[in-house]
Amino acid sequence: MNAASESLPWLPAPLVGDLVREHGSPLYVYHEPTLRARCREVALMMPGRDFHPSVSIKTNGNPTLLAIARQEGLRGDAMSPGEILLLERAGFRSDEIFFIPNNVSREELVFAHERGILTSLDSLDQVRLAADVFAGGEVALRINPLVGDGHHGKVVTAGARVKFGILPSEVPQALEILAAGRVSVAGLNQHIGSGFLTAERYLEAANALLEVCRGVPSARFADFGGGFGIGYGGETRLDLSAVGAGLSCLLADWERETGRSLRAQVEPGRYVFAECGAILGTVHAIKERVGIHVAGCDIGFNVLQRPVLYDSYHHIDLVPQEVSDRPLVDVQWVGNICESGDILGHDRKCPLPKVGDHLVVRDAGAYGWAMSSSYNARPRAAEVLLAGDGSVRTIRRRETWEDLLSALP
Numbered sequence: 001m002n003a004a005s006e007s008l009p010w011l012p013a014p015l016v017g018d019l020v021r022e023h024g025s026p027l028y029v030y031h032e033p034t035l036r037a038r039c040r041e042v043a044l045m046m047p048g049r050d051f052h053p054s055v056s057i058k059t060n061g062n063p064t065l066l067a068i069a070r071q072e073g074l075r076g077d078a079m080s081p082g083e084i085l086l087l088e089r090a091g092f093r094s095d096e097i098f099f100i101p102n103n104v105s106r107e108e109l110v111f112a113h114e115r116g117i118l119t120s121l122d123s124l125d126q127v128r129l130a131a132d133v134f135a136g137g138e139v140a141l142r143i144n145p146l147v148g149d150g151h152h153g154k155v156v157t158a159g160a161r162v163k164f165g166i167l168p169s170e171v172p173q174a175l176e177i178l179a180a181g182r183v184s185v186a187g188l189n190q191h192i193g194s195g196f197l198t199a200e201r202y203l204e205a206a207n208a209l210l211e212v213c214r215g216v217p218s219a220r221f222a223d224f225g226g227g228f229g230i231g232y233g234g235e236t237r238l239d240l241s242a243v244g245a246g247l248s249c250l251l252a253d254w255e256r257e258t259g260r261s262l263r264a265q266v267e268p269g270r271y272v273f274a275e276c277g278a279i280l281g282t283v284h285a286i287k288e289r290v291g292i293h294v295a296g297c298d299i300g301f302n303v304l305q306r307p308v309l310y311d312s313y314h315h316i317d318l319v320p321q322e323v324s325d326r327p328l329v330d331v332q333w334v335g336n337i338c339e340s341g342d343i344l345g346h347d348r349k350c351p352l353p354k355v356g357d358h359l360v361v362r363d364a365g366a367y368g369w370a371m372s373s374s375y376n377a378r379p380r381a382a383e384v385l386l387a388g389d390g391s392v393r394t395i396r397r398r399e400t401w402e403d404l405l406s407a408l409p
């Protein structure tokens with residue numbers, strides 16, 4: 001736990017107070033130069049290759065941020081019609097969007113088909129539906145390569161007992177069903193899980209996907225998925241150049257052996273958005289409890305779900321109201337939601353917080369606002385963007401009580 005003097009370089013302590021005074025608390029803040037830097041790293045992963053990097057927008061669906069990612073050369077992948085609408089709002093064209101749904105209705109497939117958006121199917125039943133909806137057209141197939149990885153069991157998305165994807169052994173049947181509807185397969189995609197810090201399993205799975213591609217002569221691309229991890233607790237983030245070099249090697253071998261060529265695609269989310277975002281909050285009450293100080297703030301799991309859902313660590317900076325020497329104590333950071341599991345940070349060494357202090361939760365730009373809710377009937381937080389020149393603009397207003405009541409009869 002850092003004191004204010006060790007705060008994020010782009011979020012100095014005086015700015016924290018100013019932002020909360022002007023925009024309220026809790027508040028999501030994003031730093032544009034950090035976002036652009038991460039986008040560029042992704043865009044430059046595989047220099048000299050036919051390569052389409054996308055950003056996975058379930059991570060952060062704010063259209064202003066998505067438009068920046070697009071400017072930096074990223075396409076977008078969507079999981080639902082709502083995410084397609086957000087990408088359209090951000091300026092993405094249909095041919096820049098890849099729809100990768102799971103267990104969707106005919107209407108949702110029709111939604112993508114009518115817009116000419118390439119869609120991936122992830123079960124034989126969805127393939128059957130697509131053979132009709134996309135008759136005479138093209139689709140992609142999501143493969144489960146039976147190799148998974150991720151920071152927590154809940155986010156490992158490939159493996160024998162995982163709900164996602166078509167197994168390699170099911171691909172011939174999928175091709176037969178599609179052939180009956182005159183639907184061809186434009187490419188194969190996969191996503192093995194989220195938040196890994198080493199490339200071994202990703203590359204192992206990439207190799208498995210390329211094996212499947214051999215049996216799909218119409219495939220023009222292989223999308224190896226996202227999942228690139230960052231260091232929430234100070235670990236080194238995944239080395240994208242090593243991933244890019246590993247994929248390039250695998251593809252070069254494959255192309256030499258098959259005489260075909262394939263476009264490479266990836267679709268990270270967290271890597272692009274996590275580090276450019278922070279949440280500012282306010283301390284409202286402190287209690288002393290058997291050797292620990294319980295610091296109650298306004299960042300409950302309605303604002304940031306990750307610590308409760310996955311026991312995820314997010315670094316928390318205390319930003320005291322005044323410069324003073326405070327004793328270092330053990331703090332449990334908690335929110336204002338009516339559940340005792342509403343814990344933002346366990347056992348953090350920290351200068352004693354006081355009512356009115358602010359806190360900064362780091363690395364919250366990915367799966368932060370996107371997974372926030374109005375639980376306990378709390379309107380969702382606002383989002384602001386901090387540009388390189390220091391200017392700040394609101395990119396989502398704070399929800400109001402009227403918003404909470406607006407869908408009621």
Ligand code: LLP
Binds near residue numbers: 155268269
């Ligand atoms: N592609 C597909 C098909 C996905 O399902 C996902 C994430 C991604 C790409 C992007 O994964 P990323 O690069 O962001 O790891 N809420 C969890 C993560 C869930 C990931 C779901 N799928 C968390 O906060 O850790």
